[in-house]
Amino acid sequence: MPEVSDNTAAALPTDDDVTAAAALPTDDDVTAAAALPTDDDVMGVLRGVIDPELGSDIVELGMARGAVVNPDGLVEVTVALTTSGCPLRAQIQRDVQRRVGGLPGVEKVKIHWSELTQAEKAAAMSKARFNVSQNAPDTAVPPTAKVVMVASGKGGVGKSTVTVNLAAELARRGMRVGVMDADIWGYSVPRMLGVEGRLAGAETEKKIIPNERPVGDGALEVVSMGFLVDKEETALMWRGLILNRAVQHFLQDVRWGQVDYLLIDMPPGTGDVQMGIAKMLPQAEMVVVTTPARNAQKVATRVASMGRSNYLRIAGVIENMSVFLDPEGRSHAIFGAGGGQELADQLGVPLMGQVPIDGSVATGGDMGTPVVLENESGPAADAFRAITDRLQQEVPPVDMASCTARIFEAAEQALANLDTVSD
Ligand SMILES: Nc1ncnc2c1ncn2[C@@H]1O[C@H](COP(=O)(O)OP(=O)(O)OP(=O)(O)O)[C@@H](O)[C@H]1O
Ligand SMILES: [Mg+2]
DSSP states (O other): OGGGGGOOOTTSOOHHHHHHHHTSOOHHHHHGGGSOOOHHHHHHHHTTOEETTTTEETTTTTOEEEEEEOTTSEEEEEEEESSTTOTTHHHHHHHHHHHHHTSTTOOEEEEEEEEOOHHHHHHHHHHHHHHHHHSOGGGSOOTTSEEEEEEOSSTTSSHHHHHHHHHHHHHHTTOEEEEEEOOSSSOOHHHHHTOOSOOBTTTTSSOBBOEEEEETTEEEEEEOGGGTOSSHHHHHHHTTTSHHHHHHHHHHSBOOOSOSEEEEEOOSSOHHHHHHHHHHOTTOEEEEEEOSOGGGHHHHHHHHHHHHHTTOEEEEEEEEEEEEEOTTSOEEOTTOSSHHHHHHHHHTOOEEEEEEEOHHHHHHHHHTOOHHHHOSSSHHHHHHHHHHHHHHHHSOOOOHHHHHHHHHHHHHHHHHHHHHHHO
16 A cells, blocks of 8 residues: 555654653552652743744743752743743743643742843744744644643543533633544544534645534534544554554644634543644643542553653543432432542642533433533533633633733834834
8 A cells, every 4th residue: 555655754753652652651650750850851841831922832932941950849940031021921920830830749830030132032033933934824733722632541431522512612602622533543523513524625735624513602623533534444444554644634734723722532541642742732731531430540640641751731630420410319429439539639630520420411422412512501511611611720721912912012112113213
């Protein structure tokens, strides 16, 4: 098959990477995770902090000047801004705090602020312009999009269900939400969102236009392998051949447009897809879905530490299938209790919420209408809405208003300079 020779792609993990991933955290490593990160580890996570206006990460832009890890767990980071009054300062500060503070062993993060010199500023701007010229913005994930990978240690815990419900609820709140089904071979997003049809443009101009589902004032932009193959048997034939290529293709060659969020439904547990995404989208964060069963925590922890070793921030844990509410309103802990909280504590991240077992969740998935769009209220719909609130707090959408403020500031400065010249 000619495609075989085409099966290498620059940004993909090499075989070595994959082997390295397989050698990643054992259970013992996880327990020993209290060891401090190195200065390089800190610089690594800082690559996930994007200056939303310049569209590149602060390490590449030369804004992250350095990091020092003190033996007591205090990490000092020096960040130089383009102007000291930069309105994006609060946003960058929050991102640095969250990412560095999320590294195991870090007790406290202190940021020392400084300002780029004129020469450095010019270099950062030209770097940013170069990056923009390299990726036409309409063919890649916009740097302002918040990227959330929905992952789990085990299959069948409800990743896809959580992905589609959070995406649908964000869209209902007026946002444009990309949904990428990275579960290439076990895709279920098309059915769960009731979106079908082949992807337009996929064959002709090698650019994919997502299938859109308008929701209220917002919209879902959906991409899945299910839109590219006709039959499941065809999918099986492609297996392995293009697994990572498909994910890379979805990220690079899809016209996502100005999405506020991109939610990625991950295949269960695999390290290589996670690593591929982490490399291409350093701003990606992860939420881990688990059931309340306590013995499920070990595998979930492993997935989380795999994410961390790829410098992915873990935004929180979602416990699904937490309790079953009978018609009398009594709750039954069918799959055990406490697993979500335990995992969250272990990872040092918040438990973002618990979703009960509710028949309407499964029916909604089968009918293509997520329960948050079907029901105004109800135990599961309410839980998904509360988790969406939490997600918006933990992974806030980029506030482009402050970017505009910065542009106005620059314009005013330029005008002031003109005035001086004409005087
Ligand atoms: N809270 C819930 N209440 C009732 N049914 C649920 C709930 N969450 C998920 N389900 C059902 O459980 C099944 C598995 O869920 P889902 O497909 O979302 O899991 P997954 O983690 O994506 O699985 P896979 O690993 O196979 O991709 C589906 O049939 C779904 O409708
Ligand atoms: Mg799934």
